[in-house]
Amino acid sequence: MDKIVVVNYDKCIGCRTCETVCSLVHEKRINPSESRINVVKYEEIGANIPVLCQKCEDPACAAVCPMDAIKVDESLGTYIDYTRCVGCKMCILVCPIGGIGLNPANKKVIICDLCKGDPQCVKSCPEQALEYVDVSKLSIKKRREGLEKLAKFLEMAKI
Amino acid sequence: MNGYTNKILFVNLSDNSAGIIPTEKYIEQFVGGRGIAVKLLYELTPKNVDPLGPKNALIIMTGPLTGTIVPSSGRVDVISKSPQINLLGGSNAGGFFGHELKYAGYDGIVITGRASSKVYIDIYNDDVEVKSAENLSGKGVFDTVKALRKNDEDTQVACIGPAGEKLVNLSGIAFSMRNYAARCGLGAVMGSKNLKAIAVRGTKGLDVAVPDQLKQIADEMRERIKDTPSYKEFPEWHHKLFRVLEADAKTFFGNYDNVLWDGRFEAYENAEKFVKGAELKLQSCFGCPLRCWAYINMKNVGKASAVACQGTLTSIVNFAKIKDFNKVWEAYLLCQDMGLDTGGTSATIAYAMDLYSKGILSKTQVNAINLTFGDGNAFVSLVKKIAGKEGIGELLADGVKKASEKLGEAAKKLAVYAKGGQELWLMEIRPFKGVALSCAVTDSGSHNRAAYGLCEFYYRSMKTQAETVAKNIVGTEEAAQPTRYEYKPKLVAIYEDMHTLADSLGVCSIPFMPVGLDLWTKAYTASTGRETSPKDLMYVAERIRTLERLFNIREGLTRQDDTIAERMFSEPLKEGPWKGEALDKVMFEKMIDEYYALRGWDLTGKPKLETLKRLGLEDTCA
Numbered sequence: 129m130d131k132i133v134v135v136n137y138d139k140c141i142g143c144r145t146c147e148t149v150c151s152l153v154h155e156k157r158i159n160p161s162e163s164r165i166n167v168v169k170y171e172e173i174g175a176n177i178p179v180l181c182q183k184c185e186d187p188a189c190a191a192v193c194p195m196d197a198i199k200v201d202e203s204l205g206t207y208i209d210y211t212r213c214v215g216c217k218m219c220i221l222v223c224p225i226g227g228i229g230l231n232p233a234n235k236k237v238i239i240c241d242l243c244k245g246d247p248q249c250v251k252s253c254p255e256q257a258l259e260y261v262d263v264s265k266l267s268i269k270k271r272r273e274g275l276e277k278l279a280k281f282l283e284m285a286k287i
Numbered sequence: 288m289n290g291y292t293n294k295i296l297f298v299n300l301s302d303n304s305a306g307i308i309p310t311e312k313y314i315e316q317f318v319g320g321r322g323i324a325v326k327l328l329y330e331l332t333p334k335n336v337d338p339l340g341p342k343n344a345l346i347i348m349t350g351p352l353t354g355t356i357v358p359s360s361g362r363v364d365v366i367s368k369s370p371q372i373n374l375l376g377g378s379n380a381g382g383f384f385g386h387e388l389k390y391a392g393y394d395g396i397v398i399t400g401r402a403s404s405k406v407y408i409d410i411y412n413d414d415v416e417v418k419s420a421e422n423l424s425g426k427g428v429f430d431t432v433k434a435l436r437k438n439d440e441d442t443q444v445a446c447i448g449p450a451g452e453k454l455v456n457l458s459g460i461a462f463s464m465r466n467y468a469a470r471c472g473l474g475a476v477m478g479s480k481n482l483k484a485i486a487v488r489g490t491k492g493l494d495v496a497v498p499d500q501l502k503q504i505a506d507e508m509r510e511r512i513k514d515t516p517s518y519k520e521f522p523e524w525h526h527k528l529f530r531v532l533e534a535d536a537k538t539f540f541g542n543y544d545n546v547l548w549d550g551r552f553e554a555y556e557n558a559e560k561f562v563k564g565a566e567l568k569l570q571s572c573f574g575c576p577l578r579c580w581a582y583i584n585m586k587n588v589g590k591a592s593a594v595a596c597q598g599t600l601t602s603i604v605n606f607a608k609i610k611d612f613n614k615v616w617e618a619y620l621l622c623q624d625m626g627l628d629t630g631g632t633s634a635t636i637a638y639a640m641d642l643y644s645k646g647i648l649s650k651t652q653v654n655a656i657n658l659t660f661g662d663g664n665a666f667v668s669l670v671k672k673i674a675g676k677e678g679i680g681e682l683l684a685d686g687v688k689k690a691s692e693k694l695g696e697a698a699k700k701l702a703v704y705a706k707g708g709q710e711l712w713l714m715e716i717r718p719f720k721g722v723a724l725s726c727a728v729t730d731s732g733s734h735n736r737a738a739y740g741l742c743e744f745y746y747r748s749m750k751t752q753a754e755t756v757a758k759n760i761v762g763t764e765e766a767a768q769p770t771r772y773e774y775k776p777k778l779v780a781i782y783e784d785m786h787t788l789a790d791s792l793g794v795c796s797i798p799f800m801p802v803g804l805d806l807w808t809k810a811y812t813a814s815t816g817r818e819t820s821p822k823d824l825m826y827v828a829e830r831i832r833t834l835e836r837l838f839n840i841r842e843g844l845t846r847q848d849d850t851i852a853e854r855m856f857s858e859p860l861k862e863g864p865w866k867g868e869a870l871d872k873v874m875f876e877k878m879i880d881e882y883y884a885l886r887g888w889d890l891t892g893k894p895k896l897e898t899l900k901r902l903g904l905e906d907t908c909a
Contacts, residue, residue: 141578143571144383145509148356152498158355159390159492160441169440171464172433174568174582174592232490254509254576 129263130203132183133165133240133247139257142167142176146249146258153248154238155231162231164240165249165258178258180249181206181227181240189219189228189239204242213237288314289496290351290814295327296393296415298408300480301341301400303417310394314817316903318824319394320350321377321731321790322831324366327397328375329838329907336842338370338472339454339479341401347388347445347485348395350793354386354493354573356505357810358512358802359795361385361573363462369471369732370479371456371686372707374839374848376471377731379790381572384462384487387443391489402481407435407446410487420483425449427624428461429591435486446484447474448626450674454478456685457631457673461623465580465592466572469599469628470709470733472685496816504810508802509576515801516749521579522569525562525593528601529555534748536864537714540608541660542641543703543854546715546863550661554610561585561612577798588613589620599629602713606637607666614663618670625674631686634710636669638687638702639679647698654678686710703852705734716855718865719743721775724878725783727849730835737783739796743769747864756800770865772874776882784828791831830902833886833894837907846892849879 150163160166165180183205190198190206197212198219215235220228229238240247242260250258261269288311295308313323324346331344346366353360363385369376388396391412398408407420423431428448436442443463450458451474458474459467495501512518524531529551532538540548566584570592571577584590593600599622603615622629642648643658654672656665656679672680683690688708691699705711705726712735716723725738742753742760746767757767757774760781766774789799792807799807804821812818836844851870859869883890887898899905 138568141569141571141576143573143575143578145356145358145574145576148574149502149505151492152356152495152502155492156498157492157494158498159490161390161490162492171440171592173590174566174570174584176570233492252506252509254513254571255578 129183129185129205131242131245131260131262132205132266133180133242133250134259134261134266135178135180136257136259137175137177139255140167140176140178141255141257142169143254145252145254146178149248149252153243159233161229162233162238164229164238166229179226182225183242188222188224192218192222194218198239204245206239207241208237208239210236289494289816290355290811291319292389292392292394292493294393295323295348295395295397296410297397298415298417299400300398300402300406300417300482305415308397316827317831318351318791318827320348320353320362320793321364321366321379321787322827323791324348324364324377324395325375325731325831325834325838328366328368329834329841331397331399332368334841336368338368338373338376338476341399341480343368343399343476343479345398345473345476345480345482346395349385349389350791351815352807352810353793354389355495355810355814356501356574357794358505358508359572359575359577359798360793361575362790362793362795363388363468364790364793365460365468365473367473367476368842369473369707370454370475371472371689372709372732374707374842374844375731375835376473376476377736377790378459378468378470378473378733379736380460380462380466380468381575381795382443382462382466383573384443384445384466385793386573387441387487387489389489390492391487392491396485398480398482400480405481405483407482407484407486410485410489412489412491423483425452428626429464429624431484432461432463435484439488442486442488444484444486446626447477448624448674450625450627451475451478452483453674453676453684455627455673455676456689457628457635458626459628461626465623467623467628470631470735474626495814497813501810501813504806504813508798508806508810511802511806512576512798515798516752517579517797517801518577521577524579525567525581525583526559528558528562529604531748532601532605532714535745536718536747537744538605538863539715540605542606542637542701543715544641544861546860546865548608550608550610554604554608554612557610557612558604558615561616572795575795575798579797585613585616588616591620591623593619602630602633603666605713606633607640607663608660609663609666610661611663614667618663618666621667621670625670627670627674630712631710632670632673634703635673635683635687635690636666638690639669639683641701642694642698645697645701647694647701652679652682700854703854705729705851706848709733715860715865716851717860717870718868719769720772720870720874720878721769721779723851723855723870723875724775724882725779726851727875728779728879728882729783730832730839730844736790737786738779739786740800741778741782742767770868772871772878776878776885780882780885783832784825787828787831788824791828829886830904833898833902833904834907836886836888836892836894837904840893844892846879846890849892
């Protein structure tokens with residue numbers, strides 16, 4: 129895995145543009161149910177959480193697939209070989225984050241393919257709530273963001 | 288046709304029958320949304336239809352761009368005959384209901400009849416069922432939405448609160464947790480049909496004609512929106528909500544009698560402190576980058592989503608002069624939950640406060656409530672009474688005009704409302720001649736469906752921009768000056784048509800102008816595959832606008848109805864930046880003459896035969 133889509137859910141405004149763009153790019157029509165990314169909402173607390181495949185290094189979906197239809201590309205991670213997929217949905221059941229979907233139109237399992245390395249959801253997100261990040265820099269990025277929050281907290285504590 | 292689902296769901300609640308109206312035959316003439324809805328209302332209702340009777344139709348329409356990937360494409364237009372103004376009533380709502388309805392396979396829903404007991408309509412793709420809503424009877428909007436969602440937040444709910452159930456004319460229809468078709472008493476229409484809610488979930492999606500091209504257009508639209516001042520300001524609006532109104536000198540207080548209320552700065556500061564102290568999370572409607580609303584959680588007071596910038600939250604402060612923002616928030620949450628039009632309710636309560644202070648309403652009449660300006664507890668008590676039509680609430684439930692008619696001449700003189708009896712939205716009208724004109728001539732209920740964003744609005748804070756827009760539209764910068772009567776008829780007519788188009792295409796009027804008609808036209812063609820031009824679309828808007836007038840004429844409208852409350856003429860502003868401004872009757876009537884002429888209507892406000900022929904409406908004329 130080289131790069132993944134990182135979700136900054138505190139930035140997400142819940143507009144669901146990522147969903148419509150994803151379905152348009154992959155299915156040439158508009159339908160959030162056919163999108164590889166979905167914004168899960170908890171409207172009562174104002175939370176919007178985009179969920180998509182996080183490109184696990186040791187993917188449970190691939191391990192459980194009885195047809196070996198889920199393969200791992202060295203650079204782009206998990207992808208589905210539709211010539212082998214029988215639609216058993218085991219991958220959906222074992223994915224720990226709900227990152228795999230089912231296209232209701234043709235009942236095919238759908239999973240983020242990072243648009244072959246140029247994820248369109250990231251490009252169209254108006255708030256940069258989605259970022260395409262080099263995996264090797266991920267932890268240092270998160271640490272820095274964590275420290276910034278801590279610094280703000282310490283600043284507040286001074287007053 | 289692509290971009291449409293080509294089906295409008297028709298439900299008659301009297302006999303539980305349902306059917307499909309094909310969208311196709313209305314597309315060429317009326318495009319969608321507001322346009323098709325008005326056409327359907329005209330066709331499906333008899334002359335002089337009782338707004339709260341079973342023969343009235345409640346129509347919720349999406350547009351061809353609703354549910355596509357263009358920005359702000361989650362909107363629905365709601366049309367019916369309004370019980371409040373007894374004319375065409377329309378209100379538009381954003382949020383997440385519109386696209387879900389389309390993904391379920393419907394361009395719109397038409398409801399007629401009356402159920403024998405309280406029901407809701409449950410829609411999941413092709414499955415449409417009328418179910419009992421007895422257990423939801425009397426429940427607030429928030430609980431109703433929660434109950435019908437059954438933990439699936441993608442299920443979208445249109446519902447009424449207790450106020451709509453009681454047929455309160457100040458009630459609206461809530462679309463899920465925060466978006467309201469608030470105006471014109473449409474909640475009462477829904478209540479009169481014994482319809483508590485419509486729950487919809489759709490997984491079918493939408494086909495568009497040229498997907499890749501549509502994506503490119505949507506990208507360009509988002510970029511244009513990001514270049515607008517609104518886009519940059521919206522995240523801040525929740526902090527400086529009142530300063531925006533003040534900067535444009537649109538502020539007034541109480542029952543339109545005060546501009547420089549000395550408590551205002553304290554009220555603004557309290558509001559700003561409140562918002563800064565609350566948990567705040569910016570939100571957007573479907574497909575929109577604008578994030579013009581926010582989820583706000585104030586510990587110990589309550590949580591909800593709100594647009595803190597325009598007519599609703601702020602109106603409680605402006606009308607009732609309440610400084611304690613905790614109370615304002617409490618009152619706002621209550622209005623939302625009861626399913627009331629917060630703006631209209633605030634105006635009505637301020638009116639009652641004014642009457643009480645002048646002795647026109649007695650202590651007994653107001654149920655011994657301390658109904659004075661500034662008293663937040665009194666405001667909250669009154670909201671409850673209005674929602675339940677109890678005591679003084681019975682008198683006030685149908686808004687300012689109807690209350691004034693029951694109270695006699697002294698009360699009538701103090702009443703302020705727009706055409707037909709719709710409360711004005713939150714701004715002083717007297718200096719803004721264009722807005723005043725649109726209040727009088729509008730035929731779709733609320734005038735914010737016609738003049739929102741008119742360039743006079745922001746003349747004081749963004750003069751150059753206002754002048755540029757005015758020059759582009761009517762050819763002279765002077766048209767932007769609020770107090771000028773000249774050029775306003777043309778300006779208003781063009782804004783009306785733009786609003787009509789936004790509401791008919793199924794997108795929001797806030798980004799509509801800055802994005803520009805050229806791109807919306809391209810988006811329409813890329814979605815539907817139907818070739819059109821900006822000129823053709825403006826022509827469709829003109830047709831829709833004239834059909835709205837024809838509906839109102841059918842229901843008894845005459846030129847005398849095209850006016851606003853007398854006080855706006857007879858009582859000049861006593862103070863503030865527009866001191867001395869009032870509406871001049873002669874100039875006002877001249878504007879109306881000119882407006883009619885531009886529309887091709889005669890001096891009585893009736894469309895001329897040649898106009899009907901030009902617009903292809905000659906068969907519609909009653």
